Amino acid sequence: MIPPKPTPRDGRVGLFGYMRRFRADILSAQPARLYRAWMAEFRTPFFRSYMMNDPQLIDIVIKSRPDDFPKSDRVREGLAPLLGRSVFVTNGAEWKRQRRIIDPAFAGGRLRDAFPGMLDAAQAMIERATEGEHEIEELASYAAADVIFRTLFSVPIEDALAAQVFREFRDYQRTQPLLNIAALIPMPRWMPRFHRRRTLAAARSIRSAITALVDRRAVQIEDGSAPDDLATKIMTFADPDTGHRFSVPEMVDQVAIFFLAGHETSASALAWALYLLATHEEAQDRVAAEATRDWHTFKFSDLSQMPHTRDVFRETLRLYPPVPMMVRETTRPETFRNRQAPTGAQIVLSPWHLHRHERMWDNPDGFDPDRWQTGATRESARQAYMPFSAGPRVCTGAGFAMAEGVLLLARLIGAYRVAPIGDPPVPVAHLTVRSRDGIRLRLTLRQ
């Protein structure tokens, strides 16, 4: 069974036709040839855009010369009401300074400290789950948000402020598609930009709840009662180059992105992984076998004893990369595969197309977790696998997300058998890859 893949558009469309499709769904707006092309140029009266699948070009943009290909101001302006000047949207010296303070908290050894919070969230997820039909994205979203709050602030999602952030974030998302368009399509400067009133109100409300959480933590740090979680680690760490520590408003911007980038993405991956297992029984049985263990004594290092679950999660990130596309901008004229790109051109890197590229993967659309044990896949992955991006701007939470994903998947499959219900889900992408009408699964307790 080939897992669901959006039908690409056929034929050419003009700019406004493209925008209309893009707004409905980034994935089906693209032509089928992008699954074979090394590069595609998109020319409009307003801007030029280059989608790159050529591994050498991608290397230049994100690894060897990343400073020459920053995120555009449009992305920052589009997300500013919620994210302010968080690490996700800044560039240059400001971005480097922020990463110097944030990265140590997510480094390998430190992840071990965050792991008990993940274990508690996984336990709570099992206790909340019930037999019967479920919209699984909702369950995954709640669990992933719980992981973020427990590891960042040592509070469960039921905490009043955490619950407020989670609830209001959903409102925010309902107003998201328009904002997303504004962020990704490079409209000329003179075109008016606007944020819907509801988007602004939701963003303000989310930020005020986050501010209360950060304020509370600042007081605890001051009086010596702060738990040693990610928030404390980040707020007490001084930039080794300048000695600067994040102020409360700076930390609010970062927490907003940890929540946004860290819960939507993980929830998307978990939901698709569960769907893939529901439709591939042998893989599900093997994950269940790895999950048959004493969870009370489970440690971070025990994750390595679940290689199949890890391969299932990797394969899910290949087929359904939660961040399907990333955008950068040229800062000077460039030549890409003999084409001249002007300053200010848009560069689109598409994990979605790369991960299913017909010239770089065998059986690109098939679900085959065992492929991860082969040399051929390691070679394909080296060239064409970047669910967390790569280079200096790689996802800060990559290690965190892999640990969380494998753990939550194993815990849920260890407790419940999952089976699909109704028509296959239709993948669509706004900010992350989701299913158009949700993913419905039946959960049955294992003995």
Ligand code: HEM
């Ligand atoms: C399966 C889960 C996840 C996936 C697939 C994912 C993917 C990504 C990708 C592709 C980017 C680069 C975006 C770009 O350059 O435009 C990114 C950036 C980022 N992610 Fe993740 N992410 C995940 C989970 C997390 C978690 C759990 C956290 C934090 C708790 C996190 C925090 C961030 C941050 C702060 C950035 C911005 C980094 C920068 O621009 O320097 N992510 N993520």
